[in-house]
Amino acid sequence: MDTSDQGTMPSLKEFLLTFFMPEKCYDHFFIYFNFLHVPCLKIIMKQTMGIMILMGIVIAPLPQIWKILWSGSSNGLCLTSVFLELLAISTRAAFCYSRNFPIGAWGESLFALIQIAVLALLIQHYRGKTIKGIYFLALYCGFMFLLASPLTPVSVVWTLHEWNVLLVIAGRFFQAGSNFKCGHTGQLSALSVFLAFLGSLGRIFSSLQDTGLSLSSQMHALACCGSGLMLLQVLMYWNKCMTNREKEGQVQKDKAE
Numbered sequence: 001m002d003t004s005d006q007g008t009m010p011s012l013k014e015f016l017l018t019f020f021m022p023e024k025c026y027d028h029f030f031i032y033f034n035f036l037h038v039p040c041l042k043i044i045m046k047q048t049m050g051i052m053i054l055m056g057i058v059i060a061p062l063p064q065i066w067k068i069l070w071s072g073s074s075n076g077l078c079l080t081s082v083f084l085e086l087l088a089i090s091t092r093a094a095f096c097y098s099r100n101f102p103i104g105a106w107g108e109s110l111f112a113l114i115q116i117a118v119l120a121l122l123i124q125h126y127r128g129k130t131i132k133g134i135y136f137l138a139l140y141c142g143f144m145f146l147l148a149s150p151l152t153p154v155s156v157v158w159t160l161h162e163w164n165v166l167l168v169i170a171g172r173f174f175q176a177g178s179n180f181k182c183g184h185t186g187q188l189s190a191l192s193v194f195l196a197f198l199g200s201l202g203r204i205f206s207s208l209q210d211t212g213l214s215l216s217s218q219m220h221a222l223a224c225c226g227s228g229l230m231l232l233q234v235l236m237y238w239n240k241c242m243t244n245r246e247k248e249g250q251v252q253k254d255k256a257e
Helices: 003-019 023-030 036-061 060-069 080-100 102-127 130-148 154-162 162-184 190-210 215-236 238-256
Strands: none
Touching: 023 036, 036 060, 036 102, 036 190, 060 102, 060 190, 080 102, 080 130, 080 154, 080 162, 102 130, 130 154, 154 162, 162 215, 190 215, 215 238
8 A cells, every 4th residue: 555545544534533423433434334324424413513513603704804804895794793693602602601611612602702893893993983893892891791790690691692593693684684785795705604604504403403393493594594595695796796896996096096
């Protein structure tokens, strides 16, 4: 066997064992070629859904932040949608903190919370409202301190956490409505929308596996529909957005001259 192949196989095995399956499942699939082993298929499905959810929470805001910084514009982004997404992720972080969960159990929410707060500030900055954006961040920090402190009853934090998917649903449909009203998606990142859509799919499958066809599963399905609608709009308005970017680029070039 070629030396490179010998190096590739252990690396592939290590990758699969780290992220997708235990060693017994690796043996079933790649040694005994038992690809229909149901318990292992369930494990792989659950791990895959977990990765999709993580991508939807942690990675999705990054392309949007990068696109705003690269273009120097927040045109087309709905600030109300971003606020609702921020509130939704904040309630989870506050709940986990108030219940003294280890940081490993909710660190991704904290990371996403910071990203979305930065995104909200950037949107206002590129609309010429930097001071308002700073005031908003200050108020938001005060809100988070109050929400995570003993002053707020645990029952209130729990209720907000339990129903935060409604905020996600509202946020995505606000953005979809804004896209429809403007007739374009502006600087909305296609990659961010796609990652959010994958995360929503992961939550549907995870919820179905944990609770069956419950109200929670149906709400996650509705949130996924909102992400799917936004993704469809990105594809529908793609050419129009390209034309708008070319016009903006020409205007900036003319100003520079």
